[in-house]
Amino acid sequence: MKGAGAADRAGRQIRVGLDVGGTKIDAVAVDATGEIIGRHRRPTGWGEEAVVESIVASVAALADEAGLPISRIGSVGIGIPGLVDAEAGRVVHAVNLGVESLDLADRAERALGVPFRVENDVKAAALGAAVLSGVTGSMAYLNLGTGVAAGIVLDGRIWRGARGTAGEVGHISVDPHGRLCGCGQRGCVETFCGGGALAKAWGRPGALPIRDIFDAADAGDPLASALRDDLYHGAAAAVRVLVLSADVETVIIGGGLTALGDRLENGVRAALHAGAEASPFMRSLRLDERIELLPAGSPAAAFGAALVGASITEKEIVPHG
Helix, strand or coil: CCCHHHCCCCCCCEEEEEEECCCEEEEEEECCCCCEEEEEEEECCCCHHHHHHHHHHHHHHHHHHHCCCHHHEEEEEEEECCEEECCCCEEEEEHHHCEEEECHHHHHHHHHCCCEEEEEHHHHHHHHHHHHCCCCCEEEEEEECCCEEEEEEECCEEECCCCCCCCCHHHCECCCCCCECCCCCECEHHHHHCHHHHHHHHCCCCCCHHHHHHHHHHCCCHHHHHHHHHHHHHHHHHHHHHHHHHCCCEEEEECHHHHHCHHHHHHHHHHHHHHHCCCHHHHHHCHHHCEEECCCCCCHHHHHHHHHHHCCCCCCCCCCC
């Protein structure tokens, strides 16, 4: 990352990307070479008006900190949870933000006078992860956070599928007798490796329940050990689904649970390896060698949103670095 003082000396426009989460907005400014030249974080507002206001404030604060006038920003991309109509710039059912239906791109454009584009947050993160990780062929981005979802990138473009649900592996049931999922099914992948489901099953107070589960499992707690194994089992199942359905070469794992680092990655690799032992076909896929973890704190989601904001129909990935 360059210092803010290096911003756009040649007069080229800057792309801004926002990763809008349930509690915070991560904003980055990206120059024409693909370098991140500024980053700003602030709390996310609750409700439609507050979401728009916090997005506008994030762009303004980022520009101020990077020493950029708003007029130098060529585009803004937003990655946001919920169902997104990318063409209309509308987000609906973003329940964690208190948003039922919001014409986000239009509202933000009118406030700042800058073109906006909106994309689902996991799909935007998939695009950012592909570029930051140097993937040029096919990949899937598996987001392990409070919930579980994935985005697929094929030859530099987000693959949405027929109705925009490509990659929704969190709601594939892998155990019809398992825990009840918020979607109404039982035994969904998300009930095994989603942070929210695991914290609920753990049922003990704590600021970092998943880390607490891992620490307790290391100390021999039987419930914690079972939940940790569930996490590995669920994440491995998601990787298998992504590779077997889309035949992606690489699965990059991101999201809040990546803060566990090697404790997560090594466990998922071991689960993939163990699951393939009895099957020559599965062994031939070498799934345990096809995963990698994003570094904790990676700006992939905001960076991907910046690419979305500047993208054109024919090509959504631009050269990086």
